[in-house]
Amino acid sequence: MSPVELIEGHRIEVLLDELLERRGMTLTELSHRVQISIVNLSILKTGKAKAMRFSTLTLLCDALGCQPGELLRYRSD
Template identity: 75%
Template sequence: MTEPTIRVRLDELLNERGMTLTELSGLVGIAVVNLSILKNGHAKAIRFSTLTRLCHVLGCQPGDLLRYE
């Protein structure tokens, strides 16, 4: 049985908005490499301040960005 996990939907949200990771990086003030780690599911944690900035720029709710699977 596979362990439940939290999946980050950053790639899907970027595609829906026609935005690149580099553009998002500039708008939220987070390095592309750190956003890439988050996007690829390798991040161990996310700060609420980072989550807030991502949701503000992407026009979404935290639940749109994160999925429990």
């Protein structure tokens, strides 16, 4: 994979669905807790986000009671 393909088609997965399910929490509830719109959380959840701020990652980890490594995974294909 070329560097350009890697940038455009990153291999970081956001495991938001899995964490929400394990916590028994909805995307709407998470949105209210972290004050991030459902639309932006959906972009993260579907893997369409190209970046995430550390402040956003911190809010998500606080609300979900998790570590960053539980929310993000590197896919090595």
